[in-house]
Amino acid sequence: MKNKRKIFSLLMSLSFVFLITLLYAFKSKTIEDNSYQPQPKWKNLKVLPQNISKDSLDYLMDGYTNALSVKCNYCHASQKDNSSKLDFASDDKIEKEIARGMIKMTNDLNKIYFQPHFPDPKPAQVQVVNCVMCHRGAPNPEKYLAKMSTMYKTYNPDRDNRKEKMLKEMGKH
Template sequence: MMRLRMGPWFIACVLSILFVAKGTVTYVHAESGPSAQTSVLPKPTNLKVLPMALSLPDVYTRMAQMQKDLGVDCSFCHDQDPDSKQINYASDENPRKETARAMMRMTQDINEKYLGTLGDRQYSPPITCGNCHLGQMHPPQFEGK
């Protein structure tokens, strides 16, 4: 079973207090006192499936869910510089990013076009990547009895 790896940047984002100001997000790391660090992050760019109006905390929440659902880290879909290890979230260089977009569109279609027409959503909750991937990078092969 693959374990979810969360880098210090991701953990800092999750544990941070987010402040939205002038198109950027400033977050204060979980530590407090004189050694506390603040960082300014740009608004997300190159969103092709997620709504452009989505707030940065909402983008992080959705990405964290996908990480959990697939058992991967950010660099699985996003381009990462091999030397600096910095992730370029806007880049389309990693071919897995387009696969992820196609899968996100498929999930949206299933939820809206098919499950959304069933009426009582109590018996048809929205699906996520985790319904098929089960926390694994690739959906496991179904082995019927």
């Protein structure tokens, strides 16, 4: 009789501990699920860092649209099966490929000509040259400046066949 009571109370306390552990595990899991945002797995980055966070990528993309006064679809093609949505990983638009060259050029200008002269505190974060410094809200700054004054006339419409040439090189046309 005494033994039975002991076993019973032991089982009771064990199940109590089990219940509390279960509740706690459940609770902490819900908290984790709410706050944890997995790092996106980017599909097709060729110049930006593979491990760039969503916040940083969004920040850069917003910057490009503002600097050129365009929308996302200036560089990004539509999805094949749903033309109202964009396929961000697609390389179908030549503007995206040109933008890759622009990102690389801008990075190189900062790295080679500016960062060595700004040693403190974090030279790698010095971004003196950026898209808007040249673009000033126009997709093609050379064309835009040509309209302003003869002083800026470096733009020659007869040689403005960059996109066609690039498409040919990429074997698209």
